[in-house]
Amino acid sequence: MNYKTAIVWVAACAMLILFLVGAVGGSMVKMPGKSHRGPLPPLTPEEKRLSERLREHVLVLAGQIGERNLVNYHGLQDAAQYVGDRLRESGLKVNEQSVLIEGRTVVNLEGVLEGKAAPDEIVIIGAHYDSAPGTPGANDNATGVAALLELARAFAKAQPERTLRFVAFTNEEPPHFQGDTMGSMIYARRCRERGEKIVAMLSLETMGCYSDQRGSQHYPAPLDRFYPDTGNFIAFVGNVQSRELVRRAIGTFRKSTRFPSEGVAAPETLTGIGWSDQWSFWQVGYPGIMITDTAPFRYPHYHHPSDTPEKVDYDKLSRVVTGLDHVVTELVRK
Known part of the structure; x- marks a missing residue:
């Protein structure tokens, strides 16, 4: 040549x-629709009350209880008790999936609303309640659990057409992450073994950090070509096989909610795409997405002892949870 x-x-x-x-x-x-730009509207009275309830959940999980995992087993047990109690207080029937890991019993907690028109079609809203070793896990993932509990509270008296499950998973963090002892993997495999028809799984993961400063947001290549460098948005993240679910969820969010949002449906081999419990559902062929502030790509306290409750922006988390209420409402329609 x-x-x-x-x-x-x-x-x-x-x-x-x-x-x-x-x-x-x-x-x-x-993605369908347009992300909100410009000033945010004032919080409604209900959003203000929701902000305070979210703060209370995070203060208990990451403040009073603190680190919660098999290393700090009592913390993990206390967190499971707290989550189960709150789901029951909402009026939901709560099932426990108990498994023995390293000689200790851990549980996934499942609050269930049976569908009225299509009970065999299941929508799962999930969040992991454990924290990484050495951190109280306020943003990762007490924020996701707080969002789960408040969505469960909002829907407890509803009559969804599809069955709606609120599931709190154990053992998402290392050394269980993306392994056989990951709580969501144990749960997802059981769903597949039972032949359950899960039409959507939403993983609520690390949702409380937002910044209007340029340069506050980072990405794995090549996503930096397509997204803003300001970390003020909530992200809807899925694999390629879940792209229709990503589009449906973010489309509903953008129609109903004046808050910045971005979406991606990418190969799960791309760094960060599978970094939560939706990954487990992908492995057994179910569609799933992650709702997140993008964790280490924005949040400097990720997996550090400094991941404490005062770092969370509860007012913006409240806006996101309000938007997710609309998303779930749309997903449970036949």
Whole structure:
């Protein structure tokens, strides 16, 4: 190959790569509707009350209880008791899936609302209640659990067409992460073994950090080509197989909620895409998405002892949970 031919070949390859990145990127990131821009509206009275209830949950889980995992087993037990009690107080029937891990019993907690029109079609709202070793886990993931509890409270008296489950998972964090002892993996496999028809799984994960400063948001390549560098949005994240669920959820959120939002449906091998309990459902063929502030790509206290309750923006979390109420309402319709 001579010099000129080599130059032409390299240029052609470069153009092909750019074309493929653009094509794949477009299918991954193009979402219905538009993200909210500009000032946020004042909180409604109900959003203010919701903000305080979310704060109370996080203060108990990450303040009073603190670290909760098999290393701090009493904390894990106390967290499970708290979550189960709150689900029952909402009026939900609560089932416990107990498993023995490293000689200790851990539980997934499941609050159930039976569907009226299509009870065999199931929507799952999930969040893990354990924390990583060495951290009280306020944002990761007491915020997700708080959101779960408040959504359960909001829907407890509803009559959904599809069955709605609120599931608090154990053992999401290392060393169980993406392994056989991960609570959501144990749960998802049981769903598959029973032949259950899960039509949507939403994982509520690390949801309380927001910033209007430029440069506050980071991404794994090549997502930095397509998204803003200001970390003021909530993200809807799925794998390619779950892209219709991503689009449906963020489309509903954008129609109903004046709060910034971004969405992506990407290969699960891309860094960060599978970093929560939705990953377990993907492994057994169910559609699932993660609702997140993007965790370590924005939050500097991720998996650190400094992940404490005062770091959470409860008012913005309240806005997000209010928007997710609309998303769940739409998903449980037949």
